[in-house]
Amino acid sequence: MIEFQQVYKTYAAKGREIQALKPIDLEIPAGRIYGLIGHSGAGKSTLLRLINRLEDPGGGRIKVAGQDVTQLNASELRAFRRQVGMIFQHFNLLSSQTVADNVALPLKLAGEFSRQQIRDKVQRLLQRVGLEDQANKYPAQLSGGQKQRVGIARALATDPKILLCDEATSALDPQTTAQVLDLLNEINRELGLTLVLITHEMDVIRRICDQVAVLDAGELVEQGPVSEVFLHPQHPTTQRFVQEAEQMNEEKLHEDFDRVEGRILRLTFKGETTYEPLLAEVARQTGVDFTLLAGRIDRIRDLPYGQLTVAFKGGDLEAARQRLQDAGVHLEELR
Amino acid sequence: MNQFFSNIDAYQIWMATQETLWMLGGSLFFTLLFGLPLGVLLFLTGPRQLFAQKGFYAILSLITNILRSLPFIILMIVMIPITVLITGTSLGVAGAIPPLVVGATPFFARLVETALREVDRGIIEATQAMGATTKQIIFNALLPEARPGIIAATTVTAITLVSYTAMAGAVGAGGLGDLAIRYGYQRFQTDVMVVTVLLLLVLVQLLQSLGDRLVVHFSRK
Structure with missing residues (x-):
């Protein structure tokens, strides 16, 4: 040490x-x-x-x-x-x-x-x-x-x-x-x-x-x-x-925000959840529609991770949030 | 043709050539012997170097500059008492070597200092990081890396010494320079002048091409 x-x-x-x-x-x-x-x-x-x-x-x-x-x-x-x-x-x-x-x-x-x-x-x-x-x-x-x-x-x-x-x-x-x-x-x-x-x-x-x-x-x-x-x-x-590193352009991303409706969340998956068909499942069960605005699936040393910026529209957003959080996804509200 | 070379005495020229070569060899040997450590010392104590010593470097640098700015012909005369003390005479090959060494050493040391400064600092740092002592840094990293530069410096110094030996001839050192002055110049024997100058030219050419070859051989960049 x-x-x-x-x-x-x-x-x-x-x-x-x-x-x-x-x-x-x-x-x-x-x-x-x-x-x-x-x-x-x-x-x-x-x-x-x-x-x-x-x-x-x-x-x-x-x-x-x-x-x-x-x-x-x-x-x-x-x-x-x-x-x-x-x-x-x-x-x-x-x-x-x-x-x-x-x-x-x-x-x-x-x-x-x-x-x-x-x-x-x-x-x-x-x-x-x-x-x-x-x-x-x-x-x-x-x-x-x-x-x-x-x-x-x-x-x-x-x-x-x-x-x-x-x-x-x-x-x-x-x-x-x-x-x-x-x-x-x-x-x-x-x-x-x-x-x-x-x-x-x-x-x-x-x-x-x-x-x-x-x-x-x-x-x-x-x-x-x-x-x-x-x-x-x-x-x-x-x-x-x-x-x-992510080649993100905050300004461009915010321009994109104006073109979609609903709430925008940043979802962060770590480890095994990265490989689960979580988003589609949650959408089906709660009736929310989603649009992917930005994202990356990669590894941090050996740890798989995914970080997606997603716009949600309609359905039961609260339930969707809850299910994602239960599955271990970190949520960050962007709009 | 024979008429033109009527004053040439082959034996005399051969003896003078030998004297020049002895003066060159002897003075080059001692110049390297004293100049290399002096150059390393100048480098190490210089600004922002391993053993930066402002005062010490300033004094060493000043002495070096004084010796370098003194015209060689004056240096030879000033040094006569010291030369006699060292060699017992101020004449001939033996009498010429001490002033030649004193004249060329500071010159060579400066060239060595410059060659060492060309060595990438990162290499010194890497060697330090390996746990090297200062001596190891000098002998295992600095000098091998600066070798082409030091060889080039030796070549330049050797050629400078050739011209110094010719000047030394003026005050009784003998050699080709002496022949050129006494016969070629003072007695208007143009043929002697031409032959001695040609021989000096050949010597310089040989030294330069030998030095260049060695530099190429040891350059790995």
């Missing part, structure tokens, strides 16, 4: 103090994928770098597995960093070294392994990320997705317990992003690693995160399980992120 207790960070720039992070309390559970989302300059990158002390906090405590990392001396810090892997937006691979040498680097730096041990380990790591046949190439000869796989293999070399992902998919195209996210998901499942990732894309959070924290101007404005935060965002910043 990673705990932040009243952690803050200030920068001195041109004689002025700039608060990059306001005092933050945060708990990141072990073995899960935790997402930090925010716009650029929101402080998410700083927050991530505080975990392995690439940046030092202005104050507060940061505990990793019960150990206060703000108290580590230089050599303790180096040992601690070996237990924390990190991958980067621009991969940060050594262009002068082959793929195999890049992956071997953390092992070489640790200075505890024989050449043979390193060679075996590198081969296993490259197999895990599906690059065993690229071992002798140089990074410049690889595609973006392959480079990030090398980055992941390198980050896993010292068998870390935590993997920090700094906008790991932001430089990749959508298809490659999906592949890299699948790989991260697999690593979390199979190795039980804690993943902390920062991103500005809600879609990344939706696809692989268990929990999310939203940062806005150095402040933690919302946090919780992704299924809660994503489906029922409270803070305006969070709402905007969700709308972007």
Whole structure:
């Protein structure tokens, strides 16, 4: 578990103090994928770098597995960093070294392994990320997705317990992003690693995160399980992120509202109810007619969900509401 | 044709060529030996770098600039007492090497500093995140990544040293430059001038193409 207790960070720039992070309390559970989302300059990158002390906090405590990392001396810090892997937006691979040498680097730096041990380990790591046949190439000869796989293999070399992902998919195209996210998901499942990732894309959070924290101007404005935060965002910043991810256009949607009669509700299904023929059943039994205005059926990590904006007309709306709620559907009145 | 090259003494030119090569080799060796660490130090203590030390960097930078702005011919004369102290003489190949090294080291160190600054900061950060010591960051990440740049810097420095050796010839260092001045210029032996200049040109060409080849060989981008 990673705990932040009243952690803050200030920068001195041109004689002025700039608060990059306001005092933050945060708990990141072990073995899960935790997402930090925010716009650029929101402080998410700083927050991530505080975990392995690439940046030092202005104050507060940061505990990793019960150990206060703000108290580590230089050599303790180096040992601690070996237990924390990190991958980067621009991969940060050594262009002068082959793929195999890049992956071997953390092992070489640790200075505890024989050449043979390193060679075996590198081969296993490259197999895990599906690059065993690229071992002798140089990074410049690889595609973006392959480079990030090398980055992941390198980050896993010292068998870390935590993997920090700094906008790991932001430089990749959508298809490659999906592949890299699948790989991260697999690593979390199979190795039980804690993943902390920062991103500005809600879609990344939706696809692989268990929990999310939203940062806005150095402040933690919302946090919780992704299924809660994503489906029922409270803070305006969070709402905007969700709308972007869902490609929703509130204005257009409200124009559509004017063209239908009756009450408009937003229905949110989670889990198995997503697959039930609930809407038609309820309509039949209560005599309401409905029009679908907007909607999406997808998954939040593994959890199936559906969110539909529906206009109801005629029939017994109260009974329909009751039946939907009994079936576990969350209702939100829009008009 | 024979008439034109009447003043050429092949043995004399061969000896002068050897002197130039010795001066070049010796001074290049010591320039790399002192310049590389100095360049790394300049880089590390520079603004917003790993060991940013404002005052220290300012002083180091100033010394480097002073040595670089001093005309080489003046530097050679100013250094005579020190040169004698180190090598026992201010003449010949041995007497030329100390001023050549002092003249070229700051130049080379600046080029190394620039080459290191070209290394992506993200690579330093990634290496830090692996738990590397500063020494490991320098030897496992910074220097390998800057290698093509450092080779290019070495090439430029070697060629600069060739022209410095020619100047050193003016104050008793010997070599091809000395021949060009004493025979080609002062005795109006144009043939000697032409041959020595051609030989220097060949040397520069060789150094440049060797350096370029090495840069290409070590570039993986």
